[in-house]
Amino acid sequence: MTNTEITSEEIYENIQNKVPLLILDLRAPENYMAGHIEGSANAKCTSMQQKQAIMSKLPMDQKIILIDDDGNEASQNANMLARFGFDAHYLKNGIRSWNKTLVKSKQDTVISNEKLWESLKSDKDVFLLDVREPMEFAEFKIPGAINVPLSELFTSRAGEKIPKDKKIVTICSHGNRSMVATFALAQRGIESTSLEGGMSRWNQVLNANTAIKNVDLTIIQVEKVGKGCLSHIVGSDGQALVIDPNYPPSKYIEFAEKEGLKITKVIDTHQHADHVSAAKELAKITNAELYFSAKEEYKIEHKKVDDGDVIHIGKKQVRVIHTPGHTAGSMTFVVDDKYAFSGDTLFVESVGRPDLRDKVEEFASDLHDTIHKKLLKLESNTMIFPTHHGEGIKSTENGIFYTTPEMAKKLALLDLSKEEFVNKVVSITTPRPMNYSIIIKVNKGTIPIIEEQVPDLEMGPNRCSIQSS
Template sequence: MALIKTIDTQKLSNWLKEGKKITILDIRPIAERNEWYIPNSIHINIYESLKSGNVQALDDVQIDNQIPVVTLCAGGNLSKFATEILASKGFDAYSLEGGMKAWNYAYDTAVLEFENFKIIQIRRVAKGCLSYIIGSGNKAIVIDASLDPSIYDTIAKTEGWKIDFVTDTHIHADYVSRTKDLANYSGAKHLMNSNASVSYSFTPLEDNELLKIGEIEIKVIHTPGHTWESTSYSIDNKVLLTGDTLFTDGIGRPDLKADEEEAIRKSTALYNSLQLINTFPDETLILPAHISQSIVIGQPIIAEKLKKLKKSIPALTFSVDNFVKSILSKLPVSPLNYLTIAEINKSGDIGDFIVADLEAGANRCAIK
């Protein structure tokens, strides 16, 4: 059989950014494919056939042999067999190192520039997780870090910024926060809403407090509902970072880590928080902490004006009774491992857990 070539997530990301013509062949079981996938990849239902060692499993696959092909599985093992078969047929074939678990940490960036500040959106493309570096003058704050601290530090230094503050919009339940690690790595002050129930020390933030970052002030706005400590951040009423309270395609779910009675209380709190957000100017740009689907490498910044969301998200116009009844009637399946992840984020200690295993799968924090 032919030599097996592999490709890492960084090189594949670069190829996609460059617009290089490639075929990404997803050989995972359909249930895993439905959970999350690389946009524009092709899925073929040959997992069991390959697993049994069938070298003819790819005989009927119709793909252009003049275009490089990258095979993808969950962990990067079975895809090597698929790559070996394709290479023997004359394809320029590669196996994605680490598979979808590795692609979970692939990221790209998008930028918003204003007169006296810049926002860099860092996107984990597989899970749709969004974190932000907001910089002004030579100072910066990082919100909702979900990747290795060195990534944020490098981006900030490239921009000539020193990270003064780090924070999370809330205690996340679908990925392990890297904010505490980033605080330790960068020496930044770790901020959290004063309602946050965590086991580590932080500098508490109060509702309507102002954070000075270079030439701007960021207003802290307590927006409970998704979680009790959920916080949004406003910059000059031009931009509102809403965490998991308001997305560009839905609203945050209020039921995680809650029994029925508490879910109702949290739903009412969420309604009130959304009503508060509704009082912002229509031109306010909403920047959420997630998007519900995988991100296409290089796509524009994920943001939307509030006036458009008022038209596209019906729940923003409901009465409180209809709101609570509606959202509790269409809750999605809970995120995988969310209780374990939430406990890790409360304790600040990963322990012996393998984070890549815990975080596998799409986020499920939105109600549409």
């Protein structure tokens, strides 16, 4: 059997002789950060699945040295790697045997999705390094990220693309490749942080901005940052109606309570296809009334709303308008004849796609009628809040996404005749949302879901609008 043991003196000699080493520290992140061998990276795995995923990404042509507290865990892992053909070793007697200087970390080894979001809002020195393959990166990404595939990070030319004076955050789909990326960067003396859970978790960040705040009405817009999904909290007289809530539902309670509101009613504008609705779960944990469209089928206990109905919330009345097109049962909710919540029917930059239920011509015709005969007939300055925004669409100064009938009339698609509109929409071929057929069944209530499954099910960009040139 290969001897995988190595002493601190041998490691130091290798470092002095500039032997390429991949030094992986298996200790808890806080212990690693308190003091580690310079050039090493923290490789504490939280599960066997993660360990296997990371092992599959390690380079076979480099000398790997594992370090722990006393050598026990490291020796087991080194022997396992050696059996798979890696040139793997472990530090005899662990970090306690290292008699040279240890360095402290300036950055956390991992960063949560919400902490990264807060950092991006306030820290201009964050450098986002996405190590997925180019095709994955092209599908969806964090704005401002730079793509360098993991395989390139272990090559000499990769260093040219990576700044030395920034706080580097590595990104992949689930946090495994990004951890390996921190190994490659550590080899070059570059400290970095891995995004915990990767893009899967990034898609779950919710950010709230107050759109309207007056004596008897509060409207809070909640953005699912990674997907561009939008939901809304409408509050009056201490009560709140939540429209199109996303996961995680607990955040809506937090957002509402900050404004002194209690969630008493929850509703979806339609049966979503690109993300999992949190309406059922939010209603359950808040003991709120749950509403869905009367024109769509659900296997979930709820109250039905239809065209012309009125929902009372505090001192306000919410008027229901049937607005088919994106789906047959889509509804728009209007408050004070000043504010409308249009679901996926009308967006800031486009209109909802009518092809997700395989009745594209019929739904496209309905969509044209809905927009021209109903939404554009609202008062010209009505603020219309959609349930999505596209990539690159700018919000207002206070972070709000909305359109108005006057603004919407400038969309090229809405300048077409009905026949031209239908023909144009039918001719546009855009990939459907990932997992859309499963998501529809989940939102309908025919497939059960647990919150831990949501991030992977929602993975990818939102694709609920018509993308036309």
